[in-house]
Amino acid sequence: MQTRRFGRLGWQVSEIGYGMWGMAGWSGSDDAQSLASLDQSIAAGVTFFDTAFAYGEGHSEQLLAQTLRAHPDQRLYIATKVPPKNRTWPGTAATPASDVFPYPYIVEMTERSLQNLGVERLDLQQLHVWDDSWAADDGWRRAAEDLKSQGKIEGFGISVNRWQPANVLQALQTGLVDAVQVVYNIFDQNPEDALFPEAQRLDVAIIARVPLDEGSLTGRMTREMNFPASDWRSLYFTPDNLRETLDRVDRLTEALPAEMSLPDLALRFILEHPAVATTIPGMRKAAHVAQNTAVSDGGRLDPALLTALRAHRWDRTHVIP
Numbered sequence: 001m002q003t004r005r006f007g008r009l010g011w012q013v014s015e016i017g018y019g020m021w022g023m024a025g026w027s028g029s030d031d032a033q034s035l036a037s038l039d040q041s042i043a044a045g046v047t048f049f050d051t052a053f054a055y056g057e058g059h060s061e062q063l064l065a066q067t068l069r070a071h072p073d074q075r076l077y078i079a080t081k082v083p084p085k086n087r088t089w090p091g092t093a094a095t096p097a098s099d100v101f102p103y104p105y106i107v108e109m110t111e112r113s114l115q116n117l118g119v120e121r122l123d124l125q126q127l128h129v130w131d132d133s134w135a136a137d138d139g140w141r142r143a144a145e146d147l148k149s150q151g152k153i154e155g156f157g158i159s160v161n162r163w164q165p166a167n168v169l170q171a172l173q174t175g176l177v178d179a180v181q182v183v184y185n186i187f188d189q190n191p192e193d194a195l196f197p198e199a200q201r202l203d204v205a206i207i208a209r210v211p212l213d214e215g216s217l218t219g220r221m222t223r224e225m226n227f228p229a230s231d232w233r234s235l236y237f238t239p240d241n242l243r244e245t246l247d248r249v250d251r252l253t254e255a256l257p258a259e260m261s262l263p264d265l266a267l268r269f270i271l272e273h274p275a276v277a278t279t280i281p282g283m284r285k286a287a288h289v290a291q292n293t294a295v296s297d298g299g300r301l302d303p304a305l306l307t308a309l310r311a312h313r314w315d316r317t318h319v320i321p
Contacts (some may be wrong), residue, residue, distance in 0.1 A: 001016065001046065001047075002014075002015050003047075003294045004098075008203040008207040009178050013047050013292065014047045014296070015278055016281070017047075017048035017278040017280040018046050019050050019280035019283075020051040020052075020055060021055050021264045021282060022278040022284050023059075023060050024055040024059040024063075032285055033284060034063055036286065037284055037286055038063070042071055042074060045049065046293060047074070047076050049078055049079065050181070051078070051080050051081075052128055053116070054087075055108055060086075061117050065118040068117065078119065078123075080113045080117070082105075082126070082127055084101065086100055089129055089160035089162070090129050095131075099135035100141060101140045103139040103142050106127075107143055107149075110125055120151075120168075123154050123155060125147065126158060128159050129159070130159065131159065136170075141174060156176055156177060157178055163183065163190070163279055165194070166194045166222065169194065172199070172202055177204060179205040179206070180199060181206075182206065182209065183208075184206075184261065185211050185212065185217060186266055186269050186312050187248065188213070189310070189313040191206075196207060196273065199275055206279040211266055212266055217263060218262065218263050222246075223242060249262075252312050257302075262280045263281075264291070267292060268301050272300070273299055307316065311315055
């Protein structure tokens with residue numbers, strides 16, 4: 001497993017991290033299988049784990065706590081998130097920051113995550129939604145400063161709204177944001193335009209989320225798929241979106257080298273960008289862990305292939321969580 005520097009926090013983290021959303025609330029998730037996959041990932045060299053209180057109202061955090069107890073001698077980096085108090089995704093300027101992330105609430109939720117995870121300090125606490133109109137708000141800024149000074153967290157980050165990568169640039173100017181989590185993959189390339197250059201200038205770590213576009217870039221989805229209403233993907237992959245997405249996957253597959261799988265290509269594309277500190281695919285099964293961690297071998301994409309992948313950029317503007 002290759003490691004990368006996590007911005008100005010200076011950590012060396014695995015470039016393939018672990019996204020834990022699918023372990024709480026997605027159809028087909030199984031706790032025993034999830035715990036086995038977490039153990040396997042650590043054996044493969046994964047050291048960065050991203051969870052959130054909203055993933056099962058603490059369930060994902062509690063699963064990770066079991067894993068931490070099973071590996072007491074491993075240096076594992078834990079990132080979680082404060083859900084919006086109004087439980088509304090995405091964040092918008094129509095709602096004041098004081099209604100979404102008031103100071104006492106951020107502190108309270110950090111304490112609850114610490115308890116769920118069974119740790120005394122979080123490596124990275126993040127806000128789970130964002131709108132840059134909140135950048136000047138005193139509440140979240142004081143919370144970030146106080147939680148750091150009290151030793152409750154080491155780093156503070158923001159998870160930006162899907163398809164709004166520039167909607168965090170004002171927050172970065174406060175100097176309080178150590179990491180930004182953003183959707184970045186072969187289809188969603190727009191973080192390269194403004195966010196990545198500014199993050200590199202300020203030495204802010206980038207966590208690339210949704211590297212496989214919620215599963216479409218695994219190559220295993222079909223046009224006949226249906227998700228239960230309780231599964232978030234039922235909102236994301238509406239019939240029209242599923243059809244257009246898989247049409248684009250078909251075109252992308254035509255550029256796929258014979259010796260490479262589609263998930264392999266998708267992850268290698270992300271790792272080509274030097275701004276990325278880690279990417280966090282969901283890995284609920286042993287096969288997912290083996291496949292995704294194998295990508296971290298130091299190999300590079302052929303420059304001609306990388307150029308060809310640029311043509312698959314898909315600029316989406318309808319913001320969903």
